[in-house]
Amino acid sequence: AQRVTQPEKLLSVFKGAPVELKCNYSYSGSPELFWYVQYSRQRLQxxxxxxxRESIKGFTADLNKGETSFHLKKPFAQEEDSAMYYCAASGSAxxxxxxxxxQLTVLP
Amino acid sequence: EAGVTQSPTHLIKTRGQQATLRCSPISGHTSVYWYQQALGLGLQFLLWYDEGEERNRGNFPPRFSGRQFPNYSSELNVNALELEDSALYLCASSFRGRGGNTIYFGEGSWLTVV
Incomplete structure (x- = not known):
């Protein structure tokens, strides 16, 4: 079955600290992987x-096919990064x- | 460029009634997707329409149905409403061009069943 797993429901880091949001997937074939973010009172984007393979707002994510992971990383977290982050996969369907x-919270 | 638009923003219905939610995709997008975001259950895939045809549906009962119109807009119908249907219903659209399939979301329609 197709599955995307984010093991952490909540993650808190201090401003300026590195942050990594974990994502593992179980998918047949070669899925496309995405990270979506939902800031408070805004649409999922x-x-x-x-x-x-781009970097947006300082975030990067590397696809590791061997570990079937697509972790999201940022070297220096900012308070405005506080939001809900969703990992997603899209296959042939x-x-x-x-x-x-x-839910990422960046503390001052 | 206008994004995905949904209406109504909020809808309150009584158990047993029917609800209709509407979605207009981004101009040029031919695929429309519906997702349910219920409290504590995350984002669950409901339906996918492309070029007017239902292409796939998620693990939801048949009382969840919809259609896509010739202008690619779509509506989601939920019959015989149950209390647990209360959720945020998200519509999304995409165009499969070069570079992969990127899906863009609307702001959602809140359905409350009382």
């Missing part, structure tokens, strides 16, 4: 996707399967 999300 795309943060980044593995195909583009094209719809996204989401993880359960990680």
């Amino acid at each position: 795309l943060l980044l996707r593995h195909i583009s 094209r719809q996204l399967t989401f993880g359960s999300g990680t």
Whole structure:
């Protein structure tokens, strides 16, 4: 079965500290991997996707096919990074399967 | 460019009634997806429409149905409403171009069943 796992429901870090949000997937074939973010009272929005290999707002994510992971990282967290982060995968069926999300809080 | 728009923003219905939610995709997008975000259950895939056809559905009972119109807008219908149908219903759209399939979300419609 297709599954995306985010093991941490809650994650708190101090401002300026590195942050890593974990994501593991179980998917047949070669899925596309995404990170979505939902800031308070805003819509769910795309943060980044593995195909583009880009860095958005200082976040990066590396696809590790051997470990079937797609962890999201940022070297220096900012208070405005506090939000709900969802990892998602899309296979041949094209719809996204989401993880359960990680609520990141960046403390001052 | 306008994003995905959904209506109504909020809807209150009584158990047993029917609810209809509407979605307009981003211009040029042909695929529409519906997701349910219930408290404590995360984002659950409901339905996917592309070019007017239902392409896939999630693990939801048949009383969840919908359609996609020729202009690619879509509506989600929930019949025989139950209390546990109370949730945020998100619509998303995509266009499969070069570079992969990126899905963009609307702000959602809050459905409350009392």
